[in-house]
Amino acid sequence: MSPTNEEWFARARRVIPGGVDSPVRSFAAVGGTPYTVVSGQGAFVEDVEGRRYLDFVQSYGASLLGHAHPAVVAALREAVARGTTFGAPTPGEVRLAELMTTRVPGLEQVRFVSSGTEAVMSAVRLARGVTGRRRVVKFDGCYHGHSDALLVAGGSGVAQLGLPGSAGVTAGAVADTVVGTYNQVPELDESVAAVLVEPVAANMNLVAPDPGFLPGLRAACDHVGALLIFDEVITGFRLDWAGASAHYGVTPDLWCYGKVIGGGLPIGAFGGRADVLEALAPEGPVYQAGTLSGNPVATAAGSTVLETVAPADYQDLGGRVARFAAGLEEAVASAGLVARAPVVGPLLGLYLSREPFDLPTSFAGVRALADNGLYRPFFHALLDRGVALAPGAYEILFVSLAHEETLLDSALTAVAEAARVAATAS
Numbered sequence: 001m002s003p004t005n006e007e008w009f010a011r012a013r014r015v016i017p018g019g020v021d022s023p024v025r026s027f028a029a030v031g032g033t034p035y036t037v038v039s040g041q042g043a044f045v046e047d048v049e050g051r052r053y054l055d056f057v058q059s060y061g062a063s064l065l066g067h068a069h070p071a072v073v074a075a076l077r078e079a080v081a082r083g084t085t086f087g088a089p090t091p092g093e094v095r096l097a098e099l100m101t102t103r104v105p106g107l108e109q110v111r112f113v114s115s116g117t118e119a120v121m122s123a124v125r126l127a128r129g130v131t132g133r134r135r136v137v138k139f140d141g142c143y144h145g146h147s148d149a150l151l152v153a154g155g156s157g158v159a160q161l162g163l164p165g166s167a168g169v170t171a172g173a174v175a176d177t178v179v180g181t182y183n184q185v186p187e188l189d190e191s192v193a194a195v196l197v198e199p200v201a202a203n204m205n206l207v208a209p210d211p212g213f214l215p216g217l218r219a220a221c222d223h224v225g226a227l228l229i230f231d232e233v234i235t236g237f238r239l240d241w242a243g244a245s246a247h248y249g250v251t252p253d254l255w256c257y258g259k260v261i262g263g264g265l266p267i268g269a270f271g272g273r274a275d276v277l278e279a280l281a282p283e284g285p286v287y288q289a290g291t292l293s294g295n296p297v298a299t300a301a302g303s304t305v306l307e308t309v310a311p312a313d314y315q316d317l318g319g320r321v322a323r324f325a326a327g328l329e330e331a332v333a334s335a336g337l338v339a340r341a342p343v344v345g346p347l348l349g350l351y352l353s354r355e356p357f358d359l360p361t362s363f364a365g366v367r368a369l370a371d372n373g374l375y376r377p378f379f380h381a382l383l384d385r386g387v388a389l390a391p392g393a394y395e396i397l398f399v400s401l402a403h404e405e406t407l408l409d410s411a412l413t414a415v416a417e418a419a420r421v422a423a424t425a426s
């Protein structure tokens, strides 16, 4: 008999802290033992016990086409056979940069890094370098990776574990980070280098920007000469064909990317106007570097994803997700609970409650709903029925292009049953 999830996780815990390499993967918020994945195919993952799950985690948004898409696998085989890293420029990074910059209005140049964290960290350094200012404004509940200065008031795993920030981050490191309330345009002054925002907040469950919020940030930044940074690590090339800036018609000064643009491999990128980006070394005084940056394997996978997805696919996926969201709300209502499943393009949130409620517009409202005790039994009852959501109420559901309508429909029976379990369990 091959080892069970319990056995794998026990082994993991001996040699990896908490048994996981990223806290969101732990079951700290929902209890129990994580399933250990051996493979994925399209909308499904399979664990070490041979159980299959309809997967709404999709690597927290890194997967847009679904797991092991044949075009991506073929591109990877080809790229790997040519060698995996050289420490010299490669055609692959040029191709991916061209794909991104031709698609996103205003994005003239990008520099690749190896994670979203690095992308945001580097964009902030660049903003400080070009403005000569120190303060950065972020918003409560937005997650921008785990760099010291940006861990304060983070969503995702930081929220899930109930942490205000992180031990090991000095007061000095966060002294220039100012935290605002999502959907409220803050007062800025001339000490502000940049305003950093998730254009759709997708690490505190899902919170859409109010119509005036992003244009308001643009105007506020222009007023004091601060740079506006869109963290599109989730929304980039997922929200739609050209991401959130094009979707909302608001052009930031800098963009941060990750997740989708690596096609499932480690990557990040930040970019903007050429006159801003030229402040980076070797042209300019802002230093930034990486041994594996622009990696030929990661950029091959990313380019393949961007080339495979057509504008119509986003419309199609958005429609599918909207119908699924309505189905989710109905299925949960059939158990006497209330669900609201906000949708922005193909991004899908899910809030559960016993009473009718308004959709939250900022982190405080999200937190009250996330802490009502319903998610934990709902999550486990769904997992038992072969449907995997993220193990925490602050994550959104990621629906890939491989999640066909019939698969989504089939999940609704499990959702109704899980809602019945949650209604009686908590």
Ligand SMILES: *Cc1c(COP(=O)(O)O)cnc(C)c1O
Pocket: 114, 115, 116, 117, 118, 120, 143, 144, 145, 146, 198, 203, 231, 232, 233, 234, 258, 259, 267, 268
């Ligand atoms: C995931 C994420 C990051 C961090 O990316 P990593 O690749 O995990 O370092 C940054 N910003 C947002 C909005 C994210 O969702």
